[in-house]
Amino acid sequence: MxxxxxxxxxxxxxxxxxxxxxxxxxxxxxxxxxxxxGTQSGRAVVVLHxxxxxxxALQKALRRIGIDPLGAQILDVSSDDDPSALSLQVEGxxxxxxxxATSAPAHAKPVLSGPVTRRGFLRPxxxxxxxxxxxxxxxxxxxxxxRACVDVCPQGAYQWSAGRIIYDKxxxxxxxxxxxxxxxxxxxxxxxxxxxxxxxxxxxxNAAEMPIGIRFVCSRGSLDAKSGWxxxxxxxxxxxxxxxxxxxxxxxxxxxxxxxxxDSGCPIDGDAxxxxxxxxxxAVLTQTGFEAGMVAxxxxxxxxxxxxLFDQQxxxxxxxxxxxxxxxxxxxESEAAQFGEVSIDDTTCTLxxxxxKICPTNALRESYEDEIIAISFxxxxxxxxxxxxxxxxxxxxxxxxxxxxxxxxxxxxxxxxLNEGTVASCEICGNAIAPATMMNRIGDLLxxxxxxxxxxxxxxxxxCRGRG
Amino acid sequence: MTEWADEARARQGLYRFIGAALLPPExxxxxxxxxxxxxxxxxxxxxxxxxxxxxxxxxxxxxxxSPEDLGIEYVRLFGVGFxxxxxxxxxxxxxxxxxxxxxxSFIASLQAEYRSLGLAxxxxxxxxxxxxxxxxxxxHLCGVEADAWESSQETLAKDTLKVESRFVRSHLAVWIPMxxxxxxxxxxxxxxxxxxxxxHAFVIHEDDYFAAIAVGSSEL
Numbered sequence: 001m002x003x004x005x006x007x008x009x010x011x012x013x014x015x016x017x018x019x020x021x022x023x024x025x026x027x028x029x030x031x032x033x034x035x036x037x038g039t040q041s042g043r044a045v046v047v048l049h050x051x052x053x054x055x056x057a058l059q060k061a062l063r064r065i066g067i068d069p070l071g072a073q074i075l076d077v078s079s080d081d082d083p084s085a086l087s088l089q090v091e092g093x094x095x096x097x098x099x100x101a102t103s104a105p106a107h108a109k110p111v112l113s114g115p116v117t118r119r120g121f122l123r124p125x126x127x128x129x130x131x132x133x134x135x136x137x138x139x140x141x142x143x144x145x146x147r148a149c150v151d152v153c154p155q156g157a158y159q160w161s162a163g164r165i166i167y168d169k170x171x172x173x174x175x176x177x178x179x180x181x182x183x184x185x186x187x188x189x190x191x192x193x194x195x196x197x198x199x200x201x202x203x204x205x206n207a208a209e210m211p212i213g214i215r216f217v218c219s220r221g222s223l224d225a226k227s228g229w230x231x232x233x234x235x236x237x238x239x240x241x242x243x244x245x246x247x248x249x250x251x252x253x254x255x256x257x258x259x260x261x262x263d264s265g266c267p268i269d270g271d272a273x274x275x276x277x278x279x280x281x282x283a284v285l286t287q288t289g290f291e292a293g294m295v296a297x298x299x300x301x302x303x304x305x306x307x308x309l310f311d312q313q314x315x316x317x318x319x320x321x322x323x324x325x326x327x328x329x330x331x332x333e334s335e336a337a338q339f340g341e342v343s344i345d346d347t348t349c350t351l352x353x354x355x356x357k358i359c360p361t362n363a364l365r366e367s368y369e370d371e372i373i374a375i376s377f378x379x380x381x382x383x384x385x386x387x388x389x390x391x392x393x394x395x396x397x398x399x400x401x402x403x404x405x406x407x408x409x410x411x412x413x414x415x416x417x418l419n420e421g422t423v424a425s426c427e428i429c430g431n432a433i434a435p436a437t438m439m440n441r442i443g444d445l446l447x448x449x450x451x452x453x454x455x456x457x458x459x460x461x462x463x464c465r466g467r468g
Numbered sequence: 469m470t471e472w473a474d475e476a477r478a479r480q481g482l483y484r485f486i487g488a489a490l491l492p493p494e495x496x497x498x499x500x501x502x503x504x505x506x507x508x509x510x511x512x513x514x515x516x517x518x519x520x521x522x523x524x525x526x527x528x529x530x531x532x533x534s535p536e537d538l539g540i541e542y543v544r545l546f547g548v549g550f551x552x553x554x555x556x557x558x559x560x561x562x563x564x565x566x567x568x569x570x571x572x573s574f575i576a577s578l579q580a581e582y583r584s585l586g587l588a589x590x591x592x593x594x595x596x597x598x599x600x601x602x603x604x605x606x607x608h609l610c611g612v613e614a615d616a617w618e619s620s621q622e623t624l625a626k627d628t629l630k631v632e633s634r635f636v637r638s639h640l641a642v643w644i645p646m647x648x649x650x651x652x653x654x655x656x657x658x659x660x661x662x663x664x665x666x667x668h669a670f671v672i673h674e675d676d677y678f679a680a681i682a683v684g685s686s687e688l
Contacts, residue, residue, distance in 0.1 A: 056515070063519045070517075105672035106645070108517040109680075116685035123471040126515055127680060170679050 003043035003073075003097035005090060006034050010049070018090045021047070031058035038065050043097040045073045045090060055128045070107060070131040070191050071100030082227040088204050088212070092230055095203035096196045103190040106134045109169050131191035132174045135165050140186040141360035148360065148385040149178040149187060154268040175268055176239030183360035183383045185312055192234055194310035197244070201310075204230035205252045213255030214248040216240045218270075221261045228254075237261060238270025241338050242280035242406075243318045247309035249281075249290060250321055256281065276336040284406070287330035288322050315339075316380040316411050329408045337404035339411065340384035342377050344418040348397040351375065351421050351435035355388035355400055364388055365415070373435050374420035379410040394441075426461035433461050472625065473617035478511035479674075480610035486670060487603030489525075489663040490546075490557060491594070493538035502529055516677075518669035525662040533659055541657040554654035555647055559597035562643040578639075585609070585631065599647065599667070602639055606632060633678035641675035644668055 005018050008027035024033050028050035044067045046058065053076075059069035073093035077086060110127035135149070143163040150158045150165070157171040158178065178187045201214060213229045218237045234240060240258040248256040258278055260271035284290075307314055315338050323329055342355075342364060351373050356366035363381035367374050384404050392400045424433045433439070443454045456465060485504050488497055505526055513519045546557045564574040578596050582588065587605065594601050609632045616625035648668035651660060 060512075060514045063514045063517075063523075066520070066523070068520060103517075105517065105521075105669040108673070108676070110673075110676050112680050112683075116681055124475045125681065127677070129517055169676060170683055 001041040001043075003041055003045050003094045004037075004039040005045045005047065005094060006037070007047040008049055018087055021090075028053050031055075032061040034058070035061040035064040039067060041098075042066050042068075043071060043100060045075065045093045045097055047075045047077060047090065049077050049079075051076060056126050059129060068100070068103055069129060070103040071097060073097045081224070084209075085227050085229065088207055088230050091207045092200040092204035092232070096200035099193070099196040099199035101190065101193065101195070103131065104134060106169075107131050107190050109172065109174075130174065131189055132169055132172045133167075133176070133179055133187045133189045135167055136186045136188070137164070138186075139184050140165055140182075141184050144360065145358040145391055146183060146360040146385070146387050147390070148181055148183055148383075148387060151385075152177045152181040154270075173236070173268060175236035175270065176234060177236070177270075177273075180239045180241050180244075180312065181383075181385070182312075183385045183387075189235065194308050194312075197232065197234070197310045198247075198308045200232055201248055201253075202251060204232075205248075211252055211254035213257070214253045215256075216244065216258045218259070218261040218266070221259070236266070236268065236270050237274035238266070238268070240274060240277050241312075241315065242277045242284070242336075243312075243315035243338055244310055245277060245281035246284055246318050246322065249285065250309065250318060250325075273336065276334060280332055280334050280337060280406070283332040283334075284319070284322060284330055287332070288326040288328045290322065290326060312338075312383065315383075319406055319408055319411055323408045323412075330406070331408070332406045333403065334406075335404045337384055337406050339379060339404070339406050340382040340386070340402045341379060341405040341407065341410065342382060342388060342418065343401050343403075344375060345397075345399055345401075346419045346421075348394050348399040349375070349419050350394060350399070350438040350441045351419060352393060352438055354391045354393060358387050358391040360385065360387060364418075368423070368432070371423050371425065371432070372420055373423050374417050376415045376417045378415040379407065379413065424458050426464050427459045428464040428467060429461060431461045431463070433458070470617075473614045474511065476610045476614035476617060476625075478508065478513065480607050480614055481508045481511075482513075482670060483603045483607035483610060486663070486667045487600040487607065490603075490667065491600050493533075493535050493542055493659075495535045498529075498533060498535055498538075505529055516673055518666065518673050521662070521666040521669040525666045528658045528662045531658075538657065538659055541660060545651060545654060545656055545660055555650035557599040557647060558595055559599075559602065559639060559643045562646045581635075599644075602635075603667070606635060606640070609635065629678075629681075632674075633682065636671065636674050636678060640671045644671045 005021040006027060007018070007021045007023050009023040009025045010028055022037060024037065027033055027046075028048050031046075031054055034044075034046070044062060058074070062069045062072050073096055075089060075093055108129045109132040111130055112125045112127050116125055140146070142160055142165045145163075147160045150160050154175065154177070155171045155173055157168045159166040159168070174189060176189055176192060179189050179192070204212065204214070208230070210228075215229055215231045216234050216237055217231045219233045219235055224231060237258045237260050245256045245258060258274040260266065260274045307317065309318060340363075353366040353373075353375065356364040356375055359365070361381045361383055363378050363383075365376050365378075367376065384402065386402050388400055389395060389402055394400075422436045424436050424439050425431065426433055439454070439458050442457065446454060460467075481504065485501065485508060489501055491497060509526070513522055545554055547553050559578070560571045560574040564570040575596055579589070582596060582605065585605070587608065589596055589601075609628055613625050613628040613632065616622075616628060644667060648664050651664040656664065
């Protein structure tokens with residue numbers, strides 16, 4: 001069952017050509033009219049042509065007919081819009097609405113139109129509701145120390161406390177940076193899930209008669225229906241990772257761009273971040289010479305048909321798909337890259353393993369076998385969250401470093417050992433005590449006057465220290 | 469002030485309604501719920517996100533629910549004192565530290581809070597931290613607020629709103645999400661699945677709504 005498309009019928013010149021649209025006279029003036037119409041699917045696209053429609057009334061009416069407003073797609077159009085581009089937009093929004101799963105109570109944030117003044121107390125304010133993210137505690141890595149969402153949130157909406165993330169809905173804008181930066185995918189905004197974006201992008205590309213461009217546009221701005229382009233609304237252009245842009249090209253888009261909202265002024269300085277994502281994508285396309293092939297209208301990559309290309313877990317596969325398509329490996333270095341290259345200085349690393357313990361994606365892993373302790377790294381799993389740097393006790397001595405890097409050879413290389421060393425064993429029971437490098441470091445810190453203590457620490461495990 | 473009063477009356481009814489839905493399912497209580505539903509549905513509840521959960525609960529309520537079957541399910545899900553009960557419906561079970569005397573201390577503190585509001589437990593009532601008791605307390609406060617708006621006692625009405633906000637934030641909004649997730653994980657019968665979704669959605673919205681008003685007002 002596909003989403004119902006409600007279209008305001010007040011504007012005769014409105015260039016809507018969607019065949020199954022339900023035309024509603026006066027919808028812009030009175031959005032509550034949809035409550036008399038009903039829908040079978042529980043999903044809707046609402047096409048309006050007035051910037052001043054009553055969103056609160058529309059959300060109310062949608063609820064009444066069983067539609068979650070957080071999943072409904074609202075398109076505000078103008079008579080300047082290109083008819084075929086508009087139809088494409090509607091088709092994309094239908095598929096996006098169909099891909100909406102559900103929202104939880106925590107996902108709805110009430111927004112009042114202004115401050116509640118003394119006069120405002122004459123009647124209770126009726127809020128509108130926006131979708132905000134929610135942290136899934138069962139997959140969140142905060143228990144291991146991860147603070148990636150705290151680091152990227154421009155509003156300070158996230159706090160880390162005793163192994164849990166505390167989220168302040170009132171501080172959240174929401175921009176979505178936390179969603180695409182979460183290493184474990186534990187944060188989701190139900191109105192812009194990777195599955196919804198995937199469905200919308202595929203729909204507009206497949207429905208277009210010619211290869212079209214895709215623009216990711218901030219929801220605070222307005223969507224334009226211009227010939228040759230399809231706009232995808234996102235909470236903020238700064239949430240777009242380069243892999244999303246590249247995924248569009250793999251699917252057959254002729255051009256792609258994250259559009260900074262400079263015209264209205266991004267309230268959270270997201271423009272520079274969006275520009276970085278564009279630059280990274282452009283660097284990949286330039287190095288692989290991908291442009292020429294796609295403009296010639298090559299079909300979308302069939303191997304990617306069943307994969308959600310906008311899921312962070314599949315970002316490395318997108319990069320490797322470019323290599324598979326072009327036979328060209330590439331390297332892009334940028335602080336904003338979605339992948340990181342971890343280096344360990346074996347002269348200062350003590351093999352304490354803190355970096356592996358905190359690593360939310362297990363890109364860094366600690367292993368112990370045959371009395372050798374090792375730290376290994378898988379570039380494909382690293383999301384450049386830099387939590388390992390924050391946790392390293394020897395960071396001042398440069399024991400670990402991360403640089404933002406997309407290197408397809410490294411992504412394909414699999415797990416490599418970064419550092420390894422022997423482990424001091426208890427002379428009585430034979431159990432492991434600690435890495436020898438860590439013992440050396442402790443000895444250096446204690447100095448010569450504690451040599452006896454050091455000898456005991458190096459040769460006896462905790463259980464055997466009291467024995468004769 | 470009429471609209472504030474209407475709003476408070478609707479909330480007063482909703483708190484009582486949901487609290488009753490989470491009490492043992494006697495036939496008479498279920499019939500009362502069905503008739504109360506029609507009255508509350510007259511209010512503009514569709515303004516709020518919990519309306520979807522409200523409507524879903526209505527579908528279950530209108531179906532042929534057997535009090536006997538629900539009674540068995542009620543004990544399975546909420547039966548205090550039974551080993552392995554999936555979701556004991558008392559706040560202390562989620563918030564009191566796991567040590568001797570902690571539950572008693574928690575409940576004593578809650579009772580002191582009730583006394584400060586001029587409330588005391590009735591004979592035969594559920595525990596002070598039982599979900600239905602806490603929802604009933606909120607229902608009472610909303611009633612006080614509605615009376616105040618209706619008699620143009622604006623200051624009393626706003627003060628009561630503050631008390632409601634504090635009670636929701638410091639109690640219901642803290643433990644109901646944990647309670648709800650345990651109930652829903654226990655594959656409950658549709659009646660309790662929907663009732664739990666409703667109480668969860670309603671309490672979270674209350675907390676969010678109070679917060680939104682507080683952000684926009686110096687008076688709350």
